[in-house]
Amino acid sequence: MSELRRQFEERLGQLGVPVVLPAELEAMLTGKVFVSEHAVCKPWAARATCADPREADVTVTGCDALVAETGSVALLSAPVETRLSTLMAPLNVVVGGERQLVADMELVFEQFAGRLRPGAAAACLTFVTGPSRTTDIEKTLIFGVHGPKKLVFVFAEDGG
Amino acid sequence: MMPMPVLEEKRRAALARALGQTLQKRAQAVAEMPEWEAMRQRAHDIRAGAMDRLFEHLDAFERAAAANGIRVHHAATAEDACQCVIQIARRLGVTRAVKSKSMVTEEIHLNHAMEAAGIRPIETDLGEFIAQLKGDPPFHLTAPVVHLTRDEVGKVLAVKLGVPFTNDPAKLTMIAREVLRREFLDARLGISGANFLVAETGSIVLVTNEGNGRMVTTLPNPQGPRVNVAITGIEKVVPTLRDAAHLLRMLARSSAGARLTAYTTFIQGPRARSSGEEPSGPDEVHVVLVDNGRRGMLRDARLREALFCIRCGACSNICPVYHRAGGHAYQSVYNGPIGAVWSAALWDTEQAAALPFASSLCGACADVCPVKIDIHHAMLWQRNLATLRGRVPAWQRWAWRLWRMGMERAALYRAGSRLARVLLPQVVLNRLARPWTSKRDLPPLAAKTFHELWKEEA
Numbered sequence: 001m002s003e004l005r006r007q008f009e010e011r012l013g014q015l016g017v018p019v020v021l022p023a024e025l026e027a028m029l030t031g032k033v034f035v036s037e038h039a040v041c042k043p044w045a046a047r048a049t050c051a052d053p054r055e056a057d058v059t060v061t062g063c064d065a066l067v068a069e070t071g072s073v074a075l076l077s078a079p080v081e082t083r084l085s086t087l088m089a090p091l092n093v094v095v096g097g098e099r100q101l102v103a104d105m106e107l108v109f110e111q112f113a114g115r116l117r118p119g120a121a122a123a124c125l126t127f128v129t130g131p132s133r134t135t136d137i138e139k140t141l142i143f144g145v146h147g148p149k150k151l152v153f154v155f156a157e158d159g160g
Numbered sequence: 161m162m163p164m165p166v167l168e169e170k171r172r173a174a175l176a177r178a179l180g181q182t183l184q185k186r187a188q189a190v191a192e193m194p195e196w197e198a199m200r201q202r203a204h205d206i207r208a209g210a211m212d213r214l215f216e217h218l219d220a221f222e223r224a225a226a227a228n229g230i231r232v233h234h235a236a237t238a239e240d241a242c243q244c245v246i247q248i249a250r251r252l253g254v255t256r257a258v259k260s261k262s263m264v265t266e267e268i269h270l271n272h273a274m275e276a277a278g279i280r281p282i283e284t285d286l287g288e289f290i291a292q293l294k295g296d297p298p299f300h301l302t303a304p305v306v307h308l309t310r311d312e313v314g315k316v317l318a319v320k321l322g323v324p325f326t327n328d329p330a331k332l333t334m335i336a337r338e339v340l341r342r343e344f345l346d347a348r349l350g351i352s353g354a355n356f357l358v359a360e361t362g363s364i365v366l367v368t369n370e371g372n373g374r375m376v377t378t379l380p381n382p383q384g385p386r387v388n389v390a391i392t393g394i395e396k397v398v399p400t401l402r403d404a405a406h407l408l409r410m411l412a413r414s415s416a417g418a419r420l421t422a423y424t425t426f427i428q429g430p431r432a433r434s435s436g437e438e439p440s441g442p443d444e445v446h447v448v449l450v451d452n453g454r455r456g457m458l459r460d461a462r463l464r465e466a467l468f469c470i471r472c473g474a475c476s477n478i479c480p481v482y483h484r485a486g487g488h489a490y491q492s493v494y495n496g497p498i499g500a501v502w503s504a505a506l507w508d509t510e511q512a513a514a515l516p517f518a519s520s521l522c523g524a525c526a527d528v529c530p531v532k533i534d535i536h537h538a539m540l541w542q543r544n545l546a547t548l549r550g551r552v553p554a555w556q557r558w559a560w561r562l563w564r565m566g567m568e569r570a571a572l573y574r575a576g577s578r579l580a581r582v583l584l585p586q587v588v589l590n591r592l593a594r595p596w597t598s599k600r601d602l603p604p605l606a607a608k609t610f611h612e613l614w615k616e617e618a
């Protein structure tokens with residue numbers, strides 16, 4: 001396992017995000033399942049039962065980069081829809097490839113410099129770091145305020 | 161100056177626990193970075209560089225944002241900023257708007273202005289949602305209801321939403337999720353603040369842990385045009401994406417002890433234009449750049465540093481005055497140490513001018529600040545300004561004048577200190593120092609003055 005991958009997985013662990021094997025995912029795909037058009041999500045395309053991420057119980061989505069320093073998943077808003085599919089459902093499964101790993105946020109900016117240039121295509125770039133959470137009531141940590149209550153990560157088998 | 165009211169014993173203990181917990185997490189996150197001091201210095205330098213050439217950076221931001229299709233508005237005053245938002249809402253024909261947490265919108269009293277114009281702003285940050293239901297101003301920069309117990313929160317939701325009472329934070333959060341999810345699915349106008357603006361790319365940077373920042377900027381309603389408005393202060397600009405990345409690290413670690421806030425979004429513009437239609441996202445993105453007194457702070461070399469603030473709330477968490485008095489005692493949307501500085505700088509009122517005096521000047525705030533703002537020296541300077549501007553009560557001016565006369569003439573000083581022993585017995589001293597002496601006595605003046613003792617020894 002590469003050093004970047006080790007660090008990334010450690011961060012995910014600290015954020016309460018399990019890293020599961022593709023085979024383990026099967027059991028989680030219950031209720032209304034939305035599967036995004038990302039190529040890495042192909043293996044689960046047949047499991048989709050819901051075309052609208054707003055109504056899904058589970059969403060399976062891809063991503064654009066992985067950040068080892070913070071355990072973050074980077075999402076560019078186009079061309080595949082990444083906003084609603086990673087935000088609305090109680091459970092979001094993100095599939096990413098080892099090849100997408102970078103050390104820090106700065107390297108994501110470098111990689112996508114062309115799409116972040118003024119006037120370029122991207123409408124937004126989001127870094128998702130763990131599930132949605134709050135400590136607003138007596139500093140008690142609660143998950144799933146507006147976004148996913150649970151985030152699960154899967155490494156694509158072919159390396160993404 | 162009016163003494164600040166203190167919190168009741170029980171609430172003070174609960175507040176200390178909550179703030180202490182956040183500080184402890186921060187300390188862990190800082191301990192993980194052996195080069196933390198260098199990181200603070202870099203953050204300071206980034207903010208100093210941004211403020212030194214603020215208007216150049218703002219121009220660059222505006223050009224880049226325009227190229228991205230973002231519309232930039234300038235608001236000299238709070239009133240201008242509110243009008244700008246109201247006009248956008250009217251053109252869109254909406255009567256409701258979802259809002260994510262933004263201190264600038266509190267500063268300009270946007271909610272009040274919108275309601276007066278017949279548009280209902282709905283706060284979607286859990287803490288702000290509770291504060292809005294209760295009708296309270298925010299108690300803390302990052303934790304608006306940190307002073308409320310779970311029972312009190314439960315009561316607010318039960319009374320205002322008509323739901324069965326519960327004091328379980330998880331259940332309370334799920335009630336809010338359901339209510340606010342309906343609002344998100346319906347909304348066509350999303351209002352947010354901005355944590356940073358990036359000059360080189362025209363990006364609006366927004367962070368939330370709950371995901372409401374993403375909701376109000378994504379607007380999942382597929383019916384009709386959708387609009388985002390980000391309202392923020394002119395000081396939020398930073399030159400580059402790399403600068404923003406560094407400050408985001410400092411913000412997450414200082415505010416919550418996290419490596420990064422859960423959702424960090426760089427908004428580049430309306431939903432995808434050239435590479436296919438995106439199913440969600442705004443059709444228009446606006447940014448309102450609010451001045452409202454910030455240029456004045458920029459001109460005063462001793463207040464300029466206050467503009468570096470990234471609103472992490474750490475200075476409140478550590479401040480002994482904030483611990484005892486709580487956020488509402490400041491009677492200003494900006495509270496805590498940096499809030500005192502901002503309030504006195506933005507608002508020329510006796511109330512605001514009094515805030516920099518309500519400090520022990522211990523400097524704990526400056527030590528904890530991730531961008532190394534010399535907060536207590538700014539307060540000291542503001543005390544000076546308040547005195548020069550006659551913002552100090554007349555009895556205090558006279559008291560100091562008297563003291564000065566005595567200090568300048570030895571004979572007068574000696575006579576005065578002997579006279580004080582006759583005119584100021586302990587009961588009188590106690591009366592003068594109320595309410596501080598309601599539960600304790602001031603020590604009586606010593607029988608002999610220092611001069612007398614000195615002479616006897618010699």
Ligand code: SF4
Binds near residue numbers: 468472474476529
């Ligand atoms: S002054 Fe410093 S410590 Fe206080 S909120 Fe601002 S950045 Fe944080």
